[in-house]
Amino acid sequence: MLQTFLLNLLLALIWVALTGQLNYVNFGFGFILAFFILWFLNRQKKGTTSYFTRVPKIISFFISFFIDMLKANIQVSLDVITPRHYMKPGVIKYEMDAVTDFEIMMFANTIALTPGTLVLDISKDKKHMYIHVMYLKDIEKFKRNMKVRTERKLLEILR
Secondary structure, eight states: OHHHHHHHHHHHHHHHHHHTOOSHHHHHHHHHHHHHHHHHHHTTSTTOHHHHHHHHHHHHHHHHHHHHHHHHHHHHHHHHHSSSOOOBOEEEEEEOOOOSHHHHHHHHHHHHHSTTEEEEEEOTTSSEEEEEESBOSOHHHHHHHIIIIIIHHHHHHHO
């Protein structure tokens, strides 16, 4: 998988060199073009599918995370600039599917990067995470959203 990724980067850099324009859009286009070329050439080979399934999942996770972070930023900003506060803070006990220390760390960092949420503690058995939520209207909805939109997508990438 690492070799395929490095080859994808190399082809994207070759695209940038051939076009003579070094910018993010051109590099992104070259990366996507190289991805589809490599996928087309390697679709019959065994063992190369993990890269071609993982990259779309990574992109999907980052888009989903960016949307969630943008919503949270808007919500916190509106609460700060308006005279009335709409906060309903609370602490929840969240049952994790993450098992390894790396998975737990990545999940905790993802939560901490989103405004309005903060990881307070992780249980000793590493099965539960205590999360402070600034806008906690419905606990079950928050847990479901965290499970489906964040943890499950992150674990698909890491596993």
